[in-house]
Amino acid sequence: MAYNEAARQHFASELTATREAGLFKDERYIHSAQGAEIEVEFPAGSPPKKVINMCANNYLGLSSHPEVIGAAHEGLEERGYGMSSVRFICGTQDIHRELEESITAFLETEDTVLFPSCMDANAGVFEAILGDEDVIIADRLVHASIIDGIRLCSAHQDSFKHSDMKHLERKLELHQDKRFRLIVTDGVFSMDGDLAKLDEIVDLAERYDAMIMLDDSHATGFIGKTGKGVHEHFGVLGRMDIITTTLGKAMGGASGGCVSGRKELVELCRQRARPYLFSNAMPPVIVAAAQRVVDLISQTTERRDKLEWNAGYWRQGLSDIGFDLRPGESPIVPVMLYNAKLSQDVSRDLFDEGIYAVGFFFPVVPKGQARIRTQLSAAHDKEHLDFALEAFRKVGEKHQILGLKKKDIIARFGA
Amino acid sequence: MSEDMKEMVLEYVREEYVDEDDEDTELDYDTPLISGGLVDSFSMVSLKVFLEKKYHIQIPDAKATPEAFDSVNKIVALVKEYQD
CATH class of the missing domain: 3.90.1150.10 (Aspartate Aminotransferase, domain 1)
Structure with missing residues (x-):
C-alpha cells in the first residue's frame, strides 16, 4: 500500500509544522x-x-434575505436540484442565459458568462484569451486566484507596485513590443479595503494601448452610486474590457462568478476556459436566487x-x-x-x-x-x-x- | 565586478519593490527578500526576467526557486553560475 507509515508521518509532520508556524486554520x-x-x-x-x-462578505445583507430564499425555493421546485452536465452538453437552462443577460445589463458590459466561482473565472480567463506574444501586468496585491490564472497562461507576466501609477506606466513603456498588454487589478483590495485608481488606469491604458481587466468581487452590488462597481465609482462605465466578479459575496453569497466584458472575449471564455468547460453548470437554485438579487439591486439602491x-x-x-x-x-x-x-x-x-x-x-x-x-x-x-x-x-x-x-x-x- | 553586480541588483530591488514613501524597510545584501515578505513569489518573475536580460543569461525555471532569490547575495551567486 502506497499510503504507508512513512507517508502518513510525512504528511502529519507537514501539518505539525503548519501548526508550529502559527498558520493552521x-x-x-x-x-x-x-x-x-x-x-x-x-x-x-x-x-x-x-x-x-x-x-462576512455579506455586504448587502442578502445571504439570508426572505425574497432571495423565496426565489431559491421557486428555482428548486421549478427547475430541479442539479444539472448533471456541463453547460455545453445539456447543462444550460433558459434561466442561466437570462442571468447572464441581467448581469451584462447591470454591469453595462457587452456580454457575460457564468462560472462556478470567481476563483474559476480568474483561473480560466487569461489562458482563454492571451498567448505568448502578450503580456499581463498585474497590481502586486491582486487576489490569489488571479495569480493562479496568470500562471496557467503562456503570456509574459509582470507586475506593478500596489496602485503605483508611475510604476505601471514604466511597465507599459517597457512592454510596447508585445502584441497585447493587459492591465489587471482588483477593484477593491480585500485586505486594505482601498479602491484601484481606475480613472488613472483607464488614461494609461489609452495612452499605452492596453486592455484592462477588473476583478470587482469586493465591489459588485454596492460600490458606485447604483452599486455597479468601481468602474461606476470612477465614471468609467463601458471602459473595462474584462470584469470578473462573484455571486458569493454581496450578490446573495452562495457561489458562482462570471466573466463579463467585450463580447468576443466572453465568447472565447465560453469556448476555451477550462474551469467553465469542465465544471458542472451552476445549479438552478442558485441561478434563480442570483437573478432575484440582480433584480432587487437594479430596482433600488x-x-x-x-x-x-x-x-x-x-x-x-x-x-x-x-x-x-x-x-x-x-x-x-x-x-x-x-x-x-x-x-x-x-x-x-x-x-x-x-x-x-x-x-x-x-x-x-x-x-x-x-x-x-x-x-x-x-x-x-x-x-x-x-x-x-x-x-x-x-x-x-x-x-x-x-x-x-x-x-x-x-x-x-x-x- | 561582483560589487558592481551586487549594487546593481540591490538598486533594482529597491526601485522595483520598495515604495517611495516607505521609511521602514531596510535593505542590504543579506535582507531576506522572499521569506521576509518584500518580494512575493509572483513578482519574482519580473526579477528573473530583469537578470536574464541584463546579464544575457538563461536561468532554468527549476533553479529560479524562492530560496535562490531570497537575498541579493544569493541572486548574485545564481547569476554567476549561469554566466560563461
Missing part, C-alpha cells in the same frame, strides 16, 4: 443562518454563542445606501475611539495592530465581548502589518454597530492601544 462552526447576528461554537465543543458578525452609511458610521466611530485604521471608502475597514499575536489576542477578546472579527497576519498580509479586518453589512443596524463599537473600546482599553499610532504599537508589542 481552525474553522469555527456557525449554528445559524448567515447574518448580522450569528451563533458560533468556539472553541469547538462550547455551547453556541450569539455574536455580531463583523467579518436602498441596501447599498445603508451599507455606505454603516461604513461611514463605523469608520468614524472606531477612529473617535482611537484605533489606527487604514484609510479608505469601502465597507472593508482594517483595524491596524501590526503585531500578529496582538491581532489574535484582540480577536479572542472581542469574541468574549460578543463580536466575531478575525485577525489577519503574515502570510495573508505582509509581515508587521497584522490587523483585524472588519467588514460592514447592510444587515447591520445602528444598534449592532454601537454595541460593537463599545466592545472594541473595551478591548482597546484592555490592551492600552487606543490613541496609539503604528510606531507606538510596534514599540510596545514588536512588529
Whole structure:
C-alpha cells in the first residue's frame, strides 16, 4: 500500500509544522443562518454563542434575505436540484442565459458568462484569451486566484507596485513590443479595503494601448452610486474590457462568478476556459436566487445606501475611539495592530465581548502589518454597530492601544 | 565586478519593490527578500526576467526557486553560475 507509515508521518509532520508556524486554520462552526447576528461554537465543543458578525462578505445583507430564499425555493421546485452536465452538453437552462443577460445589463458590459466561482473565472480567463506574444501586468496585491490564472497562461507576466501609477506606466513603456498588454487589478483590495485608481488606469491604458481587466468581487452590488462597481465609482462605465466578479459575496453569497466584458472575449471564455468547460453548470437554485438579487439591486439602491452609511458610521466611530485604521471608502475597514499575536489576542477578546472579527497576519498580509479586518453589512443596524463599537473600546482599553499610532504599537508589542 | 553586480541588483530591488514613501524597510545584501515578505513569489518573475536580460543569461525555471532569490547575495551567486 502506497499510503504507508512513512507517508502518513510525512504528511502529519507537514501539518505539525503548519501548526508550529502559527498558520493552521481552525474553522469555527456557525449554528445559524448567515447574518448580522450569528451563533458560533468556539472553541469547538462550547455551547453556541450569539455574536455580531463583523467579518462576512455579506455586504448587502442578502445571504439570508426572505425574497432571495423565496426565489431559491421557486428555482428548486421549478427547475430541479442539479444539472448533471456541463453547460455545453445539456447543462444550460433558459434561466442561466437570462442571468447572464441581467448581469451584462447591470454591469453595462457587452456580454457575460457564468462560472462556478470567481476563483474559476480568474483561473480560466487569461489562458482563454492571451498567448505568448502578450503580456499581463498585474497590481502586486491582486487576489490569489488571479495569480493562479496568470500562471496557467503562456503570456509574459509582470507586475506593478500596489496602485503605483508611475510604476505601471514604466511597465507599459517597457512592454510596447508585445502584441497585447493587459492591465489587471482588483477593484477593491480585500485586505486594505482601498479602491484601484481606475480613472488613472483607464488614461494609461489609452495612452499605452492596453486592455484592462477588473476583478470587482469586493465591489459588485454596492460600490458606485447604483452599486455597479468601481468602474461606476470612477465614471468609467463601458471602459473595462474584462470584469470578473462573484455571486458569493454581496450578490446573495452562495457561489458562482462570471466573466463579463467585450463580447468576443466572453465568447472565447465560453469556448476555451477550462474551469467553465469542465465544471458542472451552476445549479438552478442558485441561478434563480442570483437573478432575484440582480433584480432587487437594479430596482433600488436602498441596501447599498445603508451599507455606505454603516461604513461611514463605523469608520468614524472606531477612529473617535482611537484605533489606527487604514484609510479608505469601502465597507472593508482594517483595524491596524501590526503585531500578529496582538491581532489574535484582540480577536479572542472581542469574541468574549460578543463580536466575531478575525485577525489577519503574515502570510495573508505582509509581515508587521497584522490587523483585524472588519467588514460592514447592510444587515447591520445602528444598534449592532454601537454595541460593537463599545466592545472594541473595551478591548482597546484592555490592551492600552487606543490613541496609539503604528510606531507606538510596534514599540510596545514588536512588529 | 561582483560589487558592481551586487549594487546593481540591490538598486533594482529597491526601485522595483520598495515604495517611495516607505521609511521602514531596510535593505542590504543579506535582507531576506522572499521569506521576509518584500518580494512575493509572483513578482519574482519580473526579477528573473530583469537578470536574464541584463546579464544575457538563461536561468532554468527549476533553479529560479524562492530560496535562490531570497537575498541579493544569493541572486548574485545564481547569476554567476549561469554566466560563461
